[in-house]
Amino acid sequence: MLTVGDLMTRDVITLEESDDLVRVDDLLKLNHIRHLPVVRDGRLVGLVSHRDLIRALSRQLASSNASEPIAVTSIMSRDVEAVRPDLSVRDGIYKLLDHRFGCLPVVDGDRRLVGIITEADFMRMAARLLDAAQTRGSEDAGVSAH
Numbered sequence: 001m002l003t004v005g006d007l008m009t010r011d012v013i014t015l016e017e018s019d020d021l022v023r024v025d026d027l028l029k030l031n032h033i034r035h036l037p038v039v040r041d042g043r044l045v046g047l048v049s050h051r052d053l054i055r056a057l058s059r060q061l062a063s064s065n066a067s068e069p070i071a072v073t074s075i076m077s078r079d080v081e082a083v084r085p086d087l088s089v090r091d092g093i094y095k096l097l098d099h100r101f102g103c104l105p106v107v108d109g110d111r112r113l114v115g116i117i118t119e120a121d122f123m124r125m126a127a128r129l130l131d132a133a134q135t136r137g138s139e140d141a142g143v144s145a146h
Contacts, residue, residue, distance in 0.1 A: 004092045005085030007125060008106045008115030014039045015048060015076075020069040021060075024053050035103040035118065038076050043111045046076030049102060082107045085114060093122055 013031050015024065015038045027036055028050055038046035056075040082105040083092060092104060096119060106115035 002089040003085060004083055004087045004089060004104070004106055004117050005115065007089060007121050008085065008117040009121065010115045012037060012105075012113060012116045014113065015072050016040070017045065017071070017073045019072045021053060021056055021072075021075070022069065024048055024072060028053065035116065037080075037105045037113055037116060038072055039113055042113060044080060044082055044105050044107050044113045046073070046078050047080045047103075047105065048072055048076045052076065080105060082111070083117075084108070089122075089125070092117060096122070 013027055013033065013036060015027070015036045017038060017040060019038075024036060028034065034050040036048045037044055038048060052075045056070055060070060081095070081099065081101065083095065085106050085108070087095075095101065095104060103116055103118040105113060106117060108114050
């Protein structure tokens with residue numbers, strides 16, 4: 001059985017609760033990603049998405065406190081749905097679809113962050129499967145033509 005642990009990104013870029021929105025913006029742009037888990041002592045405590053950043057920046061522009069830095073803790077989602085690495089890929093896909101998540105942080109039994117799996121990871125897997133099916137189809141067509 002293919003698991004989330006087989007597909008997940010293990011080298012996860014994370015935030016600390018003390019980080020601010022400038023750091024969020026820098027990390028998202030530099031790494032071309034849309035989700036940043038927030039950790040405390042390696043354990044998942046929240047998640048900040050690109051959408052969270054845009055919402056916070058628009059609120060900051062509309063307020064009179066535009067010069068004050070905004071902490072990650074004020075914009076992060078705290079009740080983050082996380083999965084274990086042994087979850088089947090099929091169940092991971094349905095969890096994303098059913099809840100309209102963009103990613104699933106992957107944690108161990110102590111809620112330590114061990115990876116992240118995103119919509120893009122599942123799309124890459126689907127593309128590889130389609131490529132393999134097309135290659136098999138081409139090979140099968142060549143064999144039957146003889």
